[in-house]
Amino acid sequence: MSSGRPVGAATRLLHAGAPALRDGSGPVNVPVVRTSTVRFENTAAHADYHHRRAAGERIASYGRHGLDTHRALEDAVTDLEGGHRAFLAPSGLAAISLVLLALLSPGDHALVADSVYSPVRRVDQTLLQRLGITLEYFSPGQDDLAALIRPNTRLLYLESPSSLLYEVLDLPQLTGIARARGVTVVADNTWSGGWFYKPLALGANISVQAATKYIAGHSDVMQGVVVVDSPALAAKIGTTHEALGLAIGADDAYLALRGLRTLPVRLAQHQRHATQVARYLQQHPQVARVFYPALPEDPGHALWQRDFSGASGLVSFAFREADEAAANRFVDALAYFGIGASWGGYESLALVAQPERLREHSYWAGTAPVVRLHVGLEDPQDLIADLTQAFGKAEVAREGQVGKRPLAVA
Numbered sequence: 001m002s003s004g005r006p007v008g009a010a011t012r013l014l015h016a017g018a019p020a021l022r023d024g025s026g027p028v029n030v031p032v033v034r035t036s037t038v039r040f041e042n043t044a045a046h047a048d049y050h051h052r053r054a055a056g057e058r059i060a061s062y063g064r065h066g067l068d069t070h071r072a073l074e075d076a077v078t079d080l081e082g083g084h085r086a087f088l089a090p091s092g093l094a095a096i097s098l099v100l101l102a103l104l105s106p107g108d109h110a111l112v113a114d115s116v117y118s119p120v121r122r123v124d125q126t127l128l129q130r131l132g133i134t135l136e137y138f139s140p141g142q143d144d145l146a147a148l149i150r151p152n153t154r155l156l157y158l159e160s161p162s163s164l165l166y167e168v169l170d171l172p173q174l175t176g177i178a179r180a181r182g183v184t185v186v187a188d189n190t191w192s193g194g195w196f197y198k199p200l201a202l203g204a205n206i207s208v209q210a211a212t213k214y215i216a217g218h219s220d221v222m223q224g225v226v227v228v229d230s231p232a233l234a235a236k237i238g239t240t241h242e243a244l245g246l247a248i249g250a251d252d253a254y255l256a257l258r259g260l261r262t263l264p265v266r267l268a269q270h271q272r273h274a275t276q277v278a279r280y281l282q283q284h285p286q287v288a289r290v291f292y293p294a295l296p297e298d299p300g301h302a303l304w305q306r307d308f309s310g311a312s313g314l315v316s317f318a319f320r321e322a323d324e325a326a327a328n329r330f331v332d333a334l335a336y337f338g339i340g341a342s343w344g345g346y347e348s349l350a351l352v353a354q355p356e357r358l359r360e361h362s363y364w365a366g367t368a369p370v371v372r373l374h375v376g377l378e379d380p381q382d383l384i385a386d387l388t389q390a391f392g393k394a395e396v397a398r399e400g401q402v403g404k405r406p407l408a409v410a
Contacts, residue, residue, distance in 0.1 A: 010264045016079040017072030017257065029258065030072040034250045036063040056235060058085070064247040073257045077215070080194045080260070081207045083227035085234040088253065089246050092190060092210025093119050095224025097127070099186055099206060102240035103155050106132035110155035111148055113140050113169065115162030115361040117188060139362035140169045145177050153181070158204070159188035161300065164316060164353050164372060165291045166191070167363040168300030171307060175203025184233070190214070193344070195263050196310035200229050206237075213344025214312065217259035217266055220345075221252050266346070266377070270313030273383065274375040278315045280384050286391050288320040288368060313375040314343060316353065319368045322394070327352045327369035330394035336378055336386040343374035348383055350374075 019030045038060050040046040049061040058074075060067050066074075066088065074086040089095040100123060104110055112120065114137040124135045138148055140158065156178040160169035175185045186206040187199035193214030199207045209215065211223035228234050271294065278292040290297075293304035294311035304311070319327060331339060337350040353370040364370075375383060 012079055013076065013263065014261055017075035019068070019072070030069055030254070032250050032254045033067040033069050035067060038062055038065075038067075056231070056238065064245060066247070066253070067250070069250040069253045069257070070248070073253045073260070076257060076260055077194065077209075077211075077225050078227055080263075081189070081227040082198055082200050083207065083229050084231060085228055085238075087226045087228075087237055087241050087246075088211075088248050089224035089226065089241075090248055091222045092117075092208070092212055092224040093123070094246060095208050095210070095226050096120060096188070097123050098224075098237065098241055098244065098246060099208060099226055100128060100133075100155075100157075101244070102237045103184055103186075104128065104133045105154075107152060108154045109134045109136065109150050109152045110157060111135075111145070111153060111183075112137050112157040113159055113162065114138060115140075115165065115167050115363055116157065116159045117163045117190075118357045118360065120157070121360070137360075140174060141167065142362055145174055146181075149178070149181050149183060153183050156183050156185045157188075158185065159191075160197075160199075161191050161293055161304075162361065162363065164357060164370065165361055165363050166293050166298075166300070166314065166316065167361070168293050168298075168303040168307075170303055171199060171202040171204065179203060179205075190344075191312050191314065192308065192310070193263055193267060193312070194227075195267050197308050200227070202307060205229050205233060210344075211256050212342065214263060214267065215260050216256045216344070217262065218255070218345055219342065219347065221255045221259075223248055223252055223256050267310060267312060269377050270375060271311045273377070273380040274311065274313045274315050276380040277373065277375045277383055277387070280387065281315070281317045284387075284391060286320055286322070286395070287317050288366070289318045291316040291318075291370075314372065315375055316370055316372045318366050318370045322369055324352065324355070324369050326394050327371055330390050331371060333390040333393040334386055335389075336383055337373065343372075345374075346377045348374060348376035348378055 019026050053059055053061050078086045089098055112135050158169055160171055178185050185204045187204040189199050189207045190210045190213055207227045209225050211225045212221060226237055228237055278290050278295055281287045281290045292315045293300045331350045331352055334350050337348045340349045343349055351372050353372055358364045
């Protein structure tokens with residue numbers, strides 16, 4: 001298949017983990033191989049598999065370890081992220097918890113960007129603190145990271161762009177400081193789906209994603225994935241992965257692998273549509289600020305240009321003059337934007353950001369409500385028309401003329 005020239009990233013992604021031909025033929029996609037029990041020819045083979053797996057070989061001695069479908073997805077995501085090995089988990093939060101539990105022990109200290117995915121704080125409060133592990137939240141843009149590293153600091157946990165407001169971090173600078181002090185760096189890469197941002201190439205040791213979102217891409221899978229850059233980290237993550245009994249079904253692995261094949265074209269369309277919506281919002285009189293790093297006016301745009309090759313469909317905006325009730329009326333008036341907490345599927349979504357989550361971010365200095373949009377694959381002019389009528393209804397409601405009519409669908 002090779003032409004002798006370097007293979008492009010999209011080509012690699014389409015072929016990574018593809019099944020080999022057998023007896024001269026075979027399917028395009030890896031079959032869905034479901035099992036709880038793995039059978040062996042004899043007791044010697046059974047024992048041999050156990051020993052080889054214990055030594056780190058990526059084989060299955062039990063159904064929980066996954067078979068062909070899981071291996072194919074792991075191979076493809078490893079190639080996508082440019083890593084050494086991937087581990088699958090039942091959700092993005094399960095993947096995050098796996099990393100924290102694998103790398104932190106009682107008495108350890110970790111530094112966490114204060115604008116990370118908010119459920120990380122719940123893992124801290126409900127689990128890590130009980131285990132005697134300390135997470136300290138800091139502002140990557142304002143605080144001196146080197147001064148915050150302690151003798152017992154084991155982990156630096158980052159997310160770029162950040163949750164909700166999309167603050168772009170200088171990942172090479174932060175990872176350089178941490179790695180010089182022997183601190184392992186973890187980066188949440190869900191915003192890019194792993195396609196147009198490569199944390200491992202920029203100095204991170206581990207990339208974590210909620211494959212629920214852009215990798216699967218159709219809002220019908222719950223899944224997380226961890227990609228590590230070395231055999232040593234693979235051993236640490238693998239031991240904890242085994243101890244926690246983390247597993248996903250073969251059907252979910254298949255759906256994520258199928259979604260991965262179209263990731264480049266879907267994200268390109270998300271970016272085109274999101275950019276149009278973001279430009280529209282910038283010009284709207286009810287909008288004070290738009291958060292989207294692909295915009296030249298965004299404070300993180302220069303870093304985004306340097307380190308990213310694209311942008312996703314997530315756009316947030318702050319109202320100029322509105323309270324939370326008005327923001328809720330705006331979202332309720334939308335017809336093509338559904339209301340939902342996730343994102344990354346083909347459909348558009350809208351959600352009012354919870355004020356307590358915004359206050360966690362040192363990047364946030366406002367008081368007006370913020371709405372997070374996931375701009376999907378619908379016609380962007382239809383989405384803009386939907387936003388326009390919702391702004392109008394929110395304004396009318398603010399003036400005391402409450403009423404909601406569905407947007408006409410041709």
